Amino acid sequence: MSESGLKRELGFLTATLFGVGGTLSAGNFVILGHAASLAGTSLVIIVFLCGIISMLTMLSYCELSTAIPKAGSEYTWSKVAFGGFFSFLTGWFQWTSNIFYASLSALGIAYMISYFFPLNIPLTAVSIILIFTLINIRGVKSAAIAETFVTLIVMVMLALYVADGWTYSLKLQGFELNAPNGLWGCFAATAFLFELYLGAEAIAVAQAEIKDPERVIPRAMILSSLILIVLYTSVVYVTLRVVPIEVLKEQTSPIAFAAELVMGKAGAMLISGVIIIAGLAAVNSAIMAQSRILYALSRDRYLPGVLSAIHGRFHSPHVASLFSLIFTVAVTLLGAVNFVTYLVNFGFVIGFAFVNLSLIKLRKKKPWMRRPFKSPLFPVVPLAGISISIILLLFLDKAALIVGGESIMFALLAYYLRMVGYSRLRLAVGGISLGTGVFTAFLAFMAETRLVMFDLPGLKAIPPAYILISVAFIQVLAGILNIVPTSPKSGHPKNGGEDNKV
Amino acid sequence: MGVKSVLASLVGLLQILIGVSAIIAAYLIYYNPSYFEVRTLLGLRGEYVAFSFLILGVVGFFSIISGILVIHEWAFAREG
Numbered sequence: 175m176s177e178s179g180l181k182r183e184l185g186f187l188t189a190t191l192f193g194v195g196g197t198l199s200a201g202n203f204v205i206l207g208h209a210a211s212l213a214g215t216s217l218v219i220i221v222f223l224c225g226i227i228s229m230l231t232m233l234s235y236c237e238l239s240t241a242i243p244k245a246g247s248e249y250t251w252s253k254v255a256f257g258g259f260f261s262f263l264t265g266w267f268q269w270t271s272n273i274f275y276a277s278l279s280a281l282g283i284a285y286m287i288s289y290f291f292p293l294n295i296p297l298t299a300v301s302i303i304l305i306f307t308l309i310n311i312r313g314v315k316s317a318a319i320a321e322t323f324v325t326l327i328v329m330v331m332l333a334l335y336v337a338d339g340w341t342y343s344l345k346l347q348g349f350e351l352n353a354p355n356g357l358w359g360c361f362a363a364t365a366f367l368f369e370l371y372l373g374a375e376a377i378a379v380a381q382a383e384i385k386d387p388e389r390v391i392p393r394a395m396i397l398s399s400l401i402l403i404v405l406y407t408s409v410v411y412v413t414l415r416v417v418p419i420e421v422l423k424e425q426t427s428p429i430a431f432a433a434e435l436v437m438g439k440a441g442a443m444l445i446s447g448v449i450i451i452a453g454l455a456a457v458n459s460a461i462m463a464q465s466r467i468l469y470a471l472s473r474d475r476y477l478p479g480v481l482s483a484i485h486g487r488f489h490s491p492h493v494a495s496l497f498s499l500i501f502t503v504a505v506t507l508l509g510a511v512n513f514v515t516y517l518v519n520f521g522f523v524i525g526f527a528f529v530n531l532s533l534i535k536l537r538k539k540k541p542w543m544r545r546p547f548k549s550p551l552f553p554v555v556p557l558a559g560i561s562i563s564i565i566l567l568l569f570l571d572k573a574a575l576i577v578g579g580e581s582i583m584f585a586l587l588a589y590y591l592r593m594v595g596y597s598r599l600r601l602a603v604g605g606i607s608l609g610t611g612v613f614t615a616f617l618a619f620m621a622e623t624r625l626v627m628f629d630l631p632g633l634k635a636i637p638p639a640y641i642l643i644s645v646a647f648i649q650v651l652a653g654i655l656n657i658v659p660t661s662p663k664s665g666h667p668k669n670g671g672e673d674n675k676v
Numbered sequence: 677m678g679v680k681s682v683l684a685s686l687v688g689l690l691q692i693l694i695g696v697s698a699i700i701a702a703y704l705i706y707y708n709p710s711y712f713e714v715r716t717l718l719g720l721r722g723e724y725v726a727f728s729f730l731i732l733g734v735v736g737f738f739s740i741i742s743g744i745l746v747i748h749e750w751a752f753a754r755e756g
Contacts, residue, residue, distance in 0.1 A: 573729060648691050649694070652746050
């Protein structure tokens with residue numbers, strides 16, 4: 175039995191398949207069309223390279239998960255290595271990344287179903303998320319063995335697809351590597367497809383259920399990474415051989431389209447069916463991870479205590495689940511699968527950088543620590559992992575970078591809300607509102623006096639100055655309401671009141 | 677709940693609404709979907725898109741936070 179009371183019943187093979195299954199999100203097979211439009215047929219090499227890049231960080235996962243065999247993986251490691259804001263930020267990114275990943279997986283499933291039956295994609299994805307959140311609130315035990323069985327079936331089906339596709343492609347013209355958008359397109363595709371290999375770290379998360387974890391975890395992680403590199407590279411190669419890129423990028427489910435060409439309608443339905451089933455497991459894992467991370471952050475007093483409430487009957491962190499559900503539904507309703515993919519990548523690229531940083535810090539801070547597995551070529555491997563993460567960030571979609579930046583701002587806000595006190599934060603936010611209001615009023619004045627021309631060709635009926643004045647009025651009022659003290663309980667520092675922490 | 681609390685909550689709600697609208701506008705400006713061409717509607721030139729997205733995103737973010745704080749403080753904390 176492990177420290178968490180779970181029975182250690184996953185052997186080497188099951189753990190390896192568990193790692194492979196963790197990455198098999200339906201979203202991965204939906205985004206191939208957009209990736210191909212960025213990189214052309216060079217996508218084959220990029221998929222291979224993405225696997226190698228993620229493997230650099232997997233080595234850090236191997237070392238840390240065996241050296242610190244405790245629940246919480248990345249968050250726990252950074253807490254041991256750094257503590258404070260850094261560990262909070264790691265947990266925060268784990269949480270947001272899982273929100274985006276759940277959303278991507280659910281959207282991927284909806285897109286795959288939509289290839290066969292017309293449906294509303296965002297609403298279908300939201301329904302999947304609602305169902306799995308309810309299942310999680312009711313409390314589910316890890317079904318690792320069932321998941322590995324499904325993974326095995328998916329792998330066999332994909333192998334059949336590759337074999338059939340290869341035979342089919344022999345009748346077609348030869349395959350030539352090209353990159354229509356040059357090196358920039360290749361980097362952009364790498365940044366876009368980075369999430370393809372995410373999920374193999376599920377082995378580290380399931381460490382409490384793995385037999386002989388010190389020996390099995392590193393081997394299973396490395397083997398699952400190798401299997402995934404071979405699997406994804408061959409699937410992408412065959413897909414690009416049988417379907418021209420111009421056709422591929424128009425498909426809601428590129429893999430289903432290619433499978434229909436190669437194996438017929440029944441084959442396409444079979445492949446999509448098993449990917450959807452495997453994808454449901456990915457949605458479930460991501461939803462479970464969201465609530466557990468939020469629960470841990472709340473338990474460690476980084477976030478309000480209400481988030482670590484446990485349901486009396488189901489013994490699950492139901493408040494954390496419902497709180498995460500709001501954000502997951504909001505992201506899913508966008509329905510923009512490519513944008514959500516970039517958001518997933520933003521979160522995980524930073525998360526991977528934190529894991530590598532934790533490894534470097536722990537090697538310096540606690541050199542005596544027992545390490546059953548040591549990442550080779552230290553510090554080259556973790557430093558390479560960090561450098562590549564930073565480079566990939568530069569090639570992410572600008573909008574995703576801004577949303578990611580705002581997520582960091584939210585994290586800072588949440589952290590300082592606990593650390594510097596609620597009333598000081600109210601003062602700061604009130605000041606910002608007041609400033610925004612005054613500036614908006616100034617813009618309204620300039621618009622009204624024609625010092626600056628605000629032309630809204632499509633909105634002739636509504637003068638922009640009126641909109642700006644209304645916004646300015648609300649902003650100024652809200653700013654004042656945040657700045658003025660309301661009651662002695664919530665007194666500002668100037669009143670000598672105690673900070674009323676939320 | 678007194679009149680002051682109700683009015684303050686209304687201001688908070690309106691500010692959250694402004695924030696959410698700003699973020700939706702930022703998203704629409706950036707993606708300029710074919711069913712609702714916001715850039716044409718606003719006469720926005722291509723080079724200002726990223727800037728507008730950033731400004732609207734940041735203003736939206738702070739407006740939502742400020743609105744939440746106003747509601748929390750005037751509608752709930754005072755009651756407690």
